[in-house]
Amino acid sequence: MALTYTSREQIEVYRFSLPVAILVPLFAIFLQAFLPLRFPFFSIFDLPLLVVIFFAMARRNPVTGLLTGAAIGLLQDSLTHQPIGLYGIAKTFVGYGASSLGVKLDVESIGTRLIVTPVFYVVHEVIYFTVARAMVRLNLHWSWSHELGSAVANAVLGVLLFALMDRLKQRA
Amino acid sequence: MGRYRNVSILAAAIFVQVLGLAVQVKRSSENHSSRLIRVWAVSAVTPLEKAIVRIQTGTSDLWHNYVYLRGVRQENRALKDQIEQLQLQQVRLEQDASQAHRLQALLGFKEQFIAKTLAAQVIGSSGSEQSRSVFIDKGSHDGIQQDMPVISASGIVGKVTAVFKGTSEVLLINDQQSGVGVILEQSRVIGVLHGKASGALVIDKVMADEQVKPGEKILTSGGDLIFPKGLLVGTVTEAEKGPEFLQIAVKPATALNRLEEVLVITKKEERQPSVPAPAMRVADILSRRLPFVPDKPVTPASLPAKNTVATPAAQQQQGSVHPASAEPVGLKAATTPQVTPTAVQVPRISVNPALSPAEPKRETLLTPSSKPAATVTPVMPGTKPAPKPKPVADPAQPPIGDPGGAPQ
Numbered sequence: 001m002a003l004t005y006t007s008r009e010q011i012e013v014y015r016f017s018l019p020v021a022i023l024v025p026l027f028a029i030f031l032q033a034f035l036p037l038r039f040p041f042f043s044i045f046d047l048p049l050l051v052v053i054f055f056a057m058a059r060r061n062p063v064t065g066l067l068t069g070a071a072i073g074l075l076q077d078s079l080t081h082q083p084i085g086l087y088g089i090a091k092t093f094v095g096y097g098a099s100s101l102g103v104k105l106d107v108e109s110i111g112t113r114l115i116v117t118p119v120f121y122v123v124h125e126v127i128y129f130t131v132a133r134a135m136v137r138l139n140l141h142w143s144w145s146h147e148l149g150s151a152v153a154n155a156v157l158g159v160l161l162f163a164l165m166d167r168l169k170q171r172a
Numbered sequence: 173m174g175r176y177r178n179v180s181i182l183a184a185a186i187f188v189q190v191l192g193l194a195v196q197v198k199r200s201s202e203n204h205s206s207r208l209i210r211v212w213a214v215s216a217v218t219p220l221e222k223a224i225v226r227i228q229t230g231t232s233d234l235w236h237n238y239v240y241l242r243g244v245r246q247e248n249r250a251l252k253d254q255i256e257q258l259q260l261q262q263v264r265l266e267q268d269a270s271q272a273h274r275l276q277a278l279l280g281f282k283e284q285f286i287a288k289t290l291a292a293q294v295i296g297s298s299g300s301e302q303s304r305s306v307f308i309d310k311g312s313h314d315g316i317q318q319d320m321p322v323i324s325a326s327g328i329v330g331k332v333t334a335v336f337k338g339t340s341e342v343l344l345i346n347d348q349q350s351g352v353g354v355i356l357e358q359s360r361v362i363g364v365l366h367g368k369a370s371g372a373l374v375i376d377k378v379m380a381d382e383q384v385k386p387g388e389k390i391l392t393s394g395g396d397l398i399f400p401k402g403l404l405v406g407t408v409t410e411a412e413k414g415p416e417f418l419q420i421a422v423k424p425a426t427a428l429n430r431l432e433e434v435l436v437i438t439k440k441e442e443r444q445p446s447v448p449a450p451a452m453r454v455a456d457i458l459s460r461r462l463p464f465v466p467d468k469p470v471t472p473a474s475l476p477a478k479n480t481v482a483t484p485a486a487q488q489q490q491g492s493v494h495p496a497s498a499e500p501v502g503l504k505a506a507t508t509p510q511v512t513p514t515a516v517q518v519p520r521i522s523v524n525p526a527l528s529p530a531e532p533k534r535e536t537l538l539t540p541s542s543k544p545a546a547t548v549t550p551v552m553p554g555t556k557p558a559p560k561p562k563p564v565a566d567p568a569q570p571p572i573g574d575p576g577g578a579p580q
Binding site for chain 2: 026029030032033034036037040043044048062063066067070074075076078079080081082083084085086087088089092093096100128131132135136137138139140141
């Protein structure tokens with residue numbers, strides 16, 4: 001028997017309807033592209049990443065999680081002028097990790113979400129910067145203070161956003 | 173095998189993406205190799221952005237044009253005052269511009285003029301701090317092409333990097349991959365402006381011995397063959413000296429993180445600046461700078477000497493003034509007149525045929541500092557040069573050397 005930190009009741013696997021599975025990531029990408037023009041501070045958030053984490057943890061299936069991460073990441077990449085795959089690779093890892101963790105942890109509590117989200121944000125940024133520097137030779141500027149601040153901001157927004165998106169879940 | 177199924181799929185997904193990245197990096201034109209997915213993504217996202225921007229603009233117009241009209245009368249009055257001030261300023265600037273155009277034409281300069289622009293609305297951004305680009309609501313259907321420059325009312329914005337049917341991607345000047353040829357307005361230092369990872373604008377590779385001061389304006393140099401010359405880029409905020417090069421920090425003239433409307437320069441024309449007057453020779457230009465000699469008062473005693481004034485042109489013809497000193501002769505004559513002491517019998521020569529009929533006989537000396545014009549007067553033997561001639565025949569004519577007669 002596998003040792004987990006969740007009770008049988010907590011290992012509930014959820015699914016999402018097709019419109020939700022398509023429209024929510026699209027809407028997140030739209031907001032990510034649209035809001036920073038009106039509110040420049042919004043660029044510190046990564047809404048597509050939060051959606052990837054939420055879907056992956058709710059479905060608790062690593063394959064679905066990594067595919068969701070790859071699809072959202074590639075879509076996000078295609079709105080930039082940089083080579084496609086930077087966000088794709090980073091979000092693939094995050095999707096896989098979040099769904100794997102979702103099996104082990106009670107990811108529906110606020111405390112867990114507050115801890116897990118910034119960790120995944122930093123992991124995402126580290127992978128992104130590594131690939132961007134190693135493969136694409138982008139001279140990106142890494143600032144720990146900026147990244148940690150963004151991680152905390154994303155965690156706070158994530159808690160609010162996850163509470164909203166919990167209503168879209170359906171029991172499998 | 174089933175145990176490693178998830179990890180295998182993860183490895184496969186990563187491998188495919190890394191392979192795709194490698195292909196794009198290998199090919200310089202990565203936009204072409206990944207064109208299809210970009211078209212899909214842009215087609216999925218931008219229609220909603222366009223719709224929201226249009227609704228927002230419509231609501232804003234409705235509010236500002238019909239509902240919120242408080243203070244319009246006062247604003248109108250202030251604007252009228254401003255127009256009057258600007259008209260005065262325009263007259264002065266037109267004089268300067270026409271002179272500059274004439275000289276440019278003489279030197280054969282070619283300029284790039286903005287022939288046609290297309291207004292566009294910014295509907296979205298890349299959504300990434302590492303990619304500083306925006307999307308506009310005009311595309312190939314509207315005549316947009318790649319590498320077209322994009323400007324705003326305040327200054328330059330960027331250039332078009334990708335064109336779709338109804339949308340285009342604009343790379344902002346503060347992106348790391350952007351580069352704009354610039355020139356500093358005062359020090360005339362030429363450099364390349366580009367963005368840093370943080371989004372700040374810098375000019376580097378400028379030698380450390382150059383004198384650059386904060387506050388100096390930066391203009392496009394035209395060297396990048398994208399932006400026409402002379403567009404405002406921003407101002408210098410800091411010039412830090414390194415061992416070899418200066419690091420010049422720049423504040424952009426346009427608020428790049430709050431773009432709403434931009435202009436795409438869809439057509440540039442390269443032509444020589446137009447000259448308002450007919451083609452002039454160098455001698456004509458120089459002759460305009462020569463001093464003016466007024467009429468003498470018409471008195472019976474002075475009648476025989478009526479045409480004995482010595483204009484500089486006449487002096488040159490007579491050899492009394494050194495030809496080599498043709499341009500600075502006015503200044504020289506004002507201090508040490510070198511006119512021959514004999515009265516020269518010359519008819520009055522129209523120094524500048526291009527002068528307006530309203531001022532046929534007045535000629536002022538154009539000096540860079542617009543100082544009062546110096547004059548040359550004939551000096552008779554045994555007499556002292558008159559200190560300051562006063563025209564009597566034409567009371568309406570301003571006194572010689574009146575700075576009001578010269579362009580300010």
